[in-house]
Amino acid sequence: MIKIIDYGMGNLLSVKNALEMVGADVEICSRPDDLNDAVRLVLPGVGAFRDCIGNLQQRGFVPVLNDLVLGKKIPIMGICLGMQVMAKKGFEQGECDGLGWFDAEVRRLQTINPSHRVPQIGWNTIEYKNNITLFNGLPEHPDFYFVHSYQVICKEADEIVAICEYDGPVTAAIYRDNIFATQFHPEKSQDYGLQILKNFIRWDPYRNA
Amino acid sequence: MSELIRCSKCVLPQTHETITFDNQGVCNICKGQEYKQDSIDWTSKKKDLNELIESHRGKYDYDCLIPYSGGKDSSWTVYYLIKEYGLKPLVVRFDHGFLRPNLNDNTMNMKRKLGVDFLDFTPNWKIVRKLMLQAFLEKGDFCWHCHTGIFSFPMWAAIKFNVPLIFWGEPSAEYTAYYSYDQPEEVDEKRFNRFVNLGITADDMYVRLGGKIDRRELKWYSYPSLKELRKLNYRSVCLGSYIPWDPKRQAEILAKEIGWSGDKVENVPAQYDYEKIECYMQGVRDYIKYIKRGYTRPSHLASLDIRNNRMNREDGLAMAMKYEGKRPPSLDIFLDFIGLTEKEFLEIAMAHQVSPHVHDPSAIIPGEKLHDYAEWSTEGKMPREESIEQLNRWKEHRR
Amino acid sequence: MLKRRLIPKLQMKSSSHVAGQLVLVTTVNFDRVIEIGDPVSQAKIYEAQAADELIFVDLDATREGRLTDVKNVRRAAEEIFMPITVGGGVRTVEDFRYLLSNGADKVTVNTAALKNTKLLTDASRMFGSQCVVLSIDYKKVSNGVYEVWSNGGTVNTHRDVTEWALEGERLGAGEILLTSIDRDGSRSGIDIECTKNVVSSVSIPVITSGGCGLARHFVEGFKEGGANAVCAGTYFSFKDENPMQCRAQIKNAGIPIRLHK
Numbered sequence: 001m002i003k004i005i006d007y008g009m010g011n012l013l014s015v016k017n018a019l020e021m022v023g024a025d026v027e028i029c030s031r032p033d034d035l036n037d038a039v040r041l042v043l044p045g046v047g048a049f050r051d052c053i054g055n056l057q058q059r060g061f062v063p064v065l066n067d068l069v070l071g072k073k074i075p076i077m078g079i080c081l082g083m084q085v086m087a088k089k090g091f092e093q094g095e096c097d098g099l100g101w102f103d104a105e106v107r108r109l110q111t112i113n114p115s116h117r118v119p120q121i122g123w124n125t126i127e128y129k130n131n132i133t134l135f136n137g138l139p140e141h142p143d144f145y146f147v148h149s150y151q152v153i154c155k156e157a158d159e160i161v162a163i164c165e166y167d168g169p170v171t172a173a174i175y176r177d178n179i180f181a182t183q184f185h186p187e188k189s190q191d192y193g194l195q196i197l198k199n200f201i202r203w204d205p206y207r208n209a
Numbered sequence: 210m211s212e213l214i215r216c217s218k219c220v221l222p223q224t225h226e227t228i229t230f231d232n233q234g235v236c237n238i239c240k241g242q243e244y245k246q247d248s249i250d251w252t253s254k255k256k257d258l259n260e261l262i263e264s265h266r267g268k269y270d271y272d273c274l275i276p277y278s279g280g281k282d283s284s285w286t287v288y289y290l291i292k293e294y295g296l297k298p299l300v301v302r303f304d305h306g307f308l309r310p311n312l313n314d315n316t317m318n319m320k321r322k323l324g325v326d327f328l329d330f331t332p333n334w335k336i337v338r339k340l341m342l343q344a345f346l347e348k349g350d351f352c353w354h355c356h357t358g359i360f361s362f363p364m365w366a367a368i369k370f371n372v373p374l375i376f377w378g379e380p381s382a383e384y385t386a387y388y389s390y391d392q393p394e395e396v397d398e399k400r401f402n403r404f405v406n407l408g409i410t411a412d413d414m415y416v417r418l419g420g421k422i423d424r425r426e427l428k429w430y431s432y433p434s435l436k437e438l439r440k441l442n443y444r445s446v447c448l449g450s451y452i453p454w455d456p457k458r459q460a461e462i463l464a465k466e467i468g469w470s471g472d473k474v475e476n477v478p479a480q481y482d483y484e485k486i487e488c489y490m491q492g493v494r495d496y497i498k499y500i501k502r503g504y505t506r507p508s509h510l511a512s513l514d515i516r517n518n519r520m521n522r523e524d525g526l527a528m529a530m531k532y533e534g535k536r537p538p539s540l541d542i543f544l545d546f547i548g549l550t551e552k553e554f555l556e557i558a559m560a561h562q563v564s565p566h567v568h569d570p571s572a573i574i575p576g577e578k579l580h581d582y583a584e585w586s587t588e589g590k591m592p593r594e595e596s597i598e599q600l601n602r603w604k605e606h607r608r
Numbered sequence: 609m610l611k612r613r614l615i616p617k618l619q620m621k622s623s624s625h626v627a628g629q630l631v632l633v634t635t636v637n638f639d640r641v642i643e644i645g646d647p648v649s650q651a652k653i654y655e656a657q658a659a660d661e662l663i664f665v666d667l668d669a670t671r672e673g674r675l676t677d678v679k680n681v682r683r684a685a686e687e688i689f690m691p692i693t694v695g696g697g698v699r700t701v702e703d704f705r706y707l708l709s710n711g712a713d714k715v716t717v718n719t720a721a722l723k724n725t726k727l728l729t730d731a732s733r734m735f736g737s738q739c740v741v742l743s744i745d746y747k748k749v750s751n752g753v754y755e756v757w758s759n760g761g762t763v764n765t766h767r768d769v770t771e772w773a774l775e776g777e778r779l780g781a782g783e784i785l786l787t788s789i790d791r792d793g794s795r796s797g798i799d800i801e802c803t804k805n806v807v808s809s810v811s812i813p814v815i816t817s818g819g820c821g822l823a824r825h826f827v828e829g830f831k832e833g834g835a836n837a838v839c840a841g842t843y844f845s846f847k848d849e850n851p852m853q854c855r856a857q858i859k860n861a862g863i864p865i866r867l868h869k
Contacts, residue, residue, distance in 0.1 A: 011713055017686050046713075047736045114811065115834075116610070119738045119782055121813050122836065123611045123660055123866050143611060143866045145660075145691055147713070147738045165609055188691050188713065190658060229856045229867070237856075349848045402656030408850050410653065413632075413645030420626040435687070501848065561847055564822045606642045606846075 002201065003038035005065075005082075006030040007055040010044035011187070015079065018187035022198040032064040040201065041065075041074055043181075045081025049090035049106055049150070052081050053098055062099065069101065069179060077200050078181030080148060083174065086181055087152050101179055104154040111167040119149040126172045126184070128162035134180055134199045135162070142192040144172070144184035151183065178205040213503050213566060219512035220525045224502035224563045226404075242516045251453055258451035261444065262294055265374040271299040271326070273374040276363040277319075278302065279312040280487045282378030284319060284469055285459040286448050290376060291323050292466075299372055303362040303429075304331040305355035307488045310581050311472040318468040330362060336426045338591045339599070342547040343418060346603040348407045349501055349561025351547070352494060353414070357406050357430040360396070364433050364445070373442050379449035379456075396445040398432045419602070455517075456483055474506070475537040476576045478528060481510050489585045492537025492576065499533055500558040503566035507532040535576035542587050548596025560607070611864050612830050613660040613837035614851050615815060616844055620647055620680065620696075621667045630677060633667070634842040636793030638745070638761035644845045651684035657851040660866060661691040663716070663785070663815075663839055669697025670719055670760055678710040685711035693741055693785075699724075704731045708739060716741040716785055719758040722765060722772075725779055732780030737812075742781035744769055746802060747789050754802045761789045770805045777810045784810060785839065788818035793842045795821025803833030815839050823849070823857035830863045 002019060004012055006028050019026045019042070029035055043065075045052050056062050068074045078086050087098040090106035098106065109118050123143040128135045146164065152171045154160050162173035162182070173182045180200065186193035213222035217234035229237045266272050273290065275298045277283040290296045302316075320327055337354050344353035367375055377396045402410070409417070411431035415424060460483035463469035471482030475492025485491045485506065499505040511525030520528075544554060559568055623631040623643055632645045644650075647664070654662055664684075666676040676696040685692065694707050695716030707715045721728050721742055732740045745761050746754045746769045754769040765772075773784050786806055788799045796819055803816040816829050817839035829838040844850060858865045 011708065011711075013682075013709070013711055014685060014689070014713070018689050021687070021689070046708075046739065047734075117811055117813050117836070119812075120610060121738060121783060122613050125609065125611075146610075147691070149736075149738065185691075187689055190655065190689050193689060223857075223860065226853045227856045229859050347846055398652075399656045402653040403852065404657075404850070406653070407848065408650075408653050408657070408844060409645065410649040412649040416623065416626060416629075416631050416643050416645050419643070420623070563848070564824055 001038060002026045002040045002042060003035050004028045004042045004044065005035065005056075005061060007052070007059050007061055009047045009052055009055060010079075010082070011046055012044060014185075014187045015042060015044050018194060018197055019201070022194050022201060024197075024201045030059075032060045035061075035064055035068060038068065038074060040203075041068065041076040043076060043078040043082035043085070045079065045083075045085060047081055049081065049084055049092040049098070050094070050096045052085045053090075053096060056085070056099075065099070073178045073205070075178045075200075075203055075205050076180070078179070079187070080183060080185055083181030083183055084148075084150060084152055086174075086179065090150070092150055102152070102154055102159060102174060102176060103156060104152050104159075104174070106150050106152055108150050109148070109166065109170065113167050116167045119147060120166050120170070121147045123189075124164040124166060124172075124184075126162045126164050128173065132161050132175060134175070134196060134203060136199050137195045138192055144182075144186070144189040144192060146172075146184045148183060152181075215526075216512070218522065219515045220504075220508050220522060220529055221512050222502070222504050222508070222566075224504065224566050238512075239516060249453075254451045258448075261374070261446070261451075262290075262296065265444075266296070269372055270370060271372045272296040273376050274299045274301060274363060274367050274370070274372040275376050276301050276303070276359065277316075277327075278359070278487045279308070279315045279319070280485070281456055281460050281463065281469075281471070281483045282449075282454075284315065284463050284467075286376055286378045287319060287323060287325065288463060288467060289448065289452070291325070298325055298376075299328060299366070299370055300325045301328045301363045301366045302330065303355075303358045304329060305352075305358065305488065306331070306334060306337055307490045307585070309472060309486065309489050310584050311470060312487050315469050322467040328366060330429070332358060332429055333426060334589050336422060338546050338589065339418070339422065339595070340414065340430075342549075342591065342596055342599050343414065344407065344409070345497075345547065346557060346599065347417060348409065349497065349558060350407055350494075351490075351497075351543075353407055353409065354430060355488075357401075357411065357432075360401055360405050361432050362429045364438065364443075365429065367443060367445075368433055368437055368441055371441065373444060375443065375445040377445070377447045377449075379447060379454045396447060397438075398435060401432050456513075457517075457519075472581075473579055475539060475579060476532055476535045477506050477510065478532055484510065489539055489579075489581075490543060492539040493543045496535075496537050496540065497558050500555070500568045501561045501566070502563050503568070504529065505533050534573055536573050537576050538578045538582060539585070542585060545587060545590040548591035548593050549600065553600065557603075609864050611660075611866050612835075612858075613815070614826070614855055614858070614865065615661045615663055615693075615837050615839040616650075616654050616659050616851065617817060617839050617841035618647055618650060618662060618664045619667050619841055620664065620677065630680060634793055634845050635667075636842075638789050638792055640793070647680040648683045651680075651688050654851065655688040655690060658866065659690065659851045660837070661693065662688070663693045663695070665694075665716070666696030667760065673697070675699075675703050676707060678707065678712075681707075681711045695741070695743060699727075701727070701730045701734055704735060704739070708735060714739050714741050714783070716743040718743040718745065719760075721776065721779075721781075722756070722758050722767075725775075728776060728779040728781050732782065737780050737782035740781050741783045741785050741815075742773070742776040743785040743787065744773060744776075745787045745789050748799065748802070752801065752805075754799075754805075757789060769802060770809045773806045773810050773814075777812050781812065783813045783815065785815045786817060787839075791819030792817075794819050795842065797821065797825045798829040798833060798835075798838065800828055800833045803829060803835050807834040807836075813837065817841075823854055826854060826858050827861040827863060830858070831861070 216236035411427035514520035694712035
């Protein structure tokens with residue numbers, strides 16, 4: 001059973017529908033205790049960093065997630081704000097601590113060209129590391145749907161496994177051990193997005209990357 | 210010829226659906242073809258085909274279901290799966306209403322020489338002609354009932370007869386870029402919605418007809434729900450995704466082995482007697498395409514030949530120029546079927562022109578009648594009161 | 609590179625012919641209504657044709673004093689996997705929340721934002737500005753002069769379009785949806801001038817809508833108008849045209865746009 005974490009923010013229904021479309025059994029969980037028997041976890045998110053981590057803390061998700069993800073190594077996929085909150089610190093509306101699963105900071109997109117507006121909204125092409133099985137079945141230059149004003153900047157460049165181009169490279173996906181996360185929305189990226197979700201439900205972090 | 214930009218390799222113009230050109234002016238369909246010839250691992254595809262077939266063989270009342278028209282592609286599919294694999298198929302035909310006599314001969318030969326269970330279905334003609342008119346008005350393509358029926362009805366048959374494996378013929382990448390060769394083309398609802406149904410499902414058609422027909426009449430034009438099909442564990446695939454498709458060679462073999470024969474088609478050079486022989490409205494279909502897009506079947510055929518190194522571009526262009534731009538005699542029958550005058554027909558067709566093409570009616574010359582013209586049924590003309598109602602509604606919308 | 613976007617518009621209204629059914633319609637000048645299909649069916653078709661996003665608008669909502677009907681959006685969301693913007697009758701932050709939890713990724717607000725400027729700020733603070741689309745319907749007065757109309761194109765606010773768009777951005781909108789009432793359903797082309805004025809004034813993305821009749825019009829909207837996205841309702845409903853064909857034609861004009869899927 002794949003469990004989607006419901007902490008009051010995020011388009012959970014779309015994520016559930018998309019996972020079910022690719023054949024997964026999915027449950028939306030609003031209580032931390034319900035996560036304990038999860039085979040895989042999904043952390044979605046739409047909104048502001050501060051509210052996100054605040055909600056996760058208030059509802060008691062943080063210790064449970066730390067245990068499941070860092071301790072029991074349950075595979076987890078973060079989406080958009082769900083990815084950002086995995087960082088150490090965020091700088092939206094002031095400095096704020098994240099979950100700290102990645103040694104990274106979340107900073108506002110800097111664009112020079114006036115035609116590159118913030119937030120980045122729309123479909124952009126990603127360049128990705130093709131030894132990551134989570135990207136299996138994708139063509140060389142796939143487009144995904146992005147909608148964000150902030151990006152995750154990892155200290156370990158190796159943890160960045162996909163980027164897009166938006167007045168300079170912008171982090172599109174990060175990965176470490178049993179944690180994978182995308183800035184773009186796979187549940188909003190039609191067939192390629194569904195492909196990534198399909199790969200996620202088959203992903204074995206310990207047999208393949 | 211109009212000033213359309215054409216591919217620098219084949220002769221398809223910029224008004225062709227989904228066409229794009231690269232920096233050398235070569236179109237994406239030509240490039241897709243290059244991929245087909247160079248990059249597809251046909252051995253591996255054949256292996257996939259073997260596995261697919263073996264996983265279904267003997268497990269159901271039929272090993273597979275084959276949608277059939279009597280043309281070269283479906284005939285080849287039936288022939289190949291029986292001869293090469295010894296399968297027991299259920300062959301299903303959705304009769305669009307305009308089957309030509311030769312086709313009936315082909316079908317009889319197929320049934321007698323290969324030996325198959327054959328399911329034939331003809332939908333309500335009075336509904337068909339209504340749908341033809343509505344689709345022509347709203348999408349400039351009167352074949353909606355045929356497109357949708359041919360792809361939906363076999364799926365309903367698969368559900369009713371419990372046959373999960375469905376084999377279609379050639380992949381669409383031969384003609385357009387709605388799918389590329391490296392994408393596995395499942396013939397499913399997504400494909401149906403992508404380009405088969407002209408952007409209108411039966412639910413939409415019901416709304417467009419103002420709810421004026423019995424909703425049940427549209428059942429066979431609706432694709433079954435994903436839920437039902439998943440219950441069946443269906444696999445709906447193109448045989449042409451697994452084996453290389455060569456229509457000319459296939460037609461020759463079919464002629465020799467099962468007495469299949471091609472037929473002359475309106476306004477197409479005689480040597481192309483293996484394409485689009487199924488329908489006596491084909492000439493009208495091609496003519497409408499010409500009005501809308503400034504090119505038609507001869508350009509398609511030339512382009513296919515150019516890509517297969519059977520013709521050079523200069524000859525291809527010359528052939529297109531010689532054979533396109535002619536009025537098919539079948540138009541008279543069509544006008545009766547949908548209750549329109551030729552003037553009205555032209556007005557409607559020209560309303561669907563694809564930019565930058567602009568049609569010149571004065572340049573059109575009459576085409577020749579085919580040998581079986583007298584045998585085509587002209588029964589079932591639409592009463593003028595009925596067609597006028599639909600026509601007026603359309604005109605009202607365009608005010 | 610970020611691509612420009614092609615967004616079909618799905619306008620919902622109660623059918624005059626099929627009792628009790630909400631159907632899709634196209635309009636002309638926000639007035640003449642033509643029933644063209646079923647919302648869920650069309651949404652699935654656009655998914656198959658790889659539209660970039662969809663905009664659902666409930667045309668009756670404001671007039672009937674209620675919120676957008678979400679039934680169809682919810683059903684559509686089960687089988688379509690692209691961004692959905694929903695609007696019609698949105699008045700409060702709670703309305704935003706309701707729509708966002710029923711399948712919408714973005715919510716568009718029009719009349720209510722004009723009446724209550726706090727709405728944009730509150731919604732954007734609560735859900736992020738990227739969820740907040742300010743919809744501006746306008747009519748041309750004379751060259752260079754465009755006025756904002758509210759209440760489904762029935763009330764002239766006499767406000768300048770560019771000025772309102774700028775304020776909307778300042779108040780927290782993440783995107784602007786500009787619709788020309790004059791050109792709606794006319795197939796005569798997009799209002800390039802107004803589009804250009806707004807695009808060059810605001811720094812948030814602009815979707816322009818109203819008037820597409822040829823593929824060329826999309827190209828103009830992107831090239832000359834500078835819009836980030838073009839939204840079309842009538843264009844795909846009455847021709848042998850679909851997003852896949854259209855985007856090929858746009859690409860051929862040199863504009864960065866998604867191809868294939």
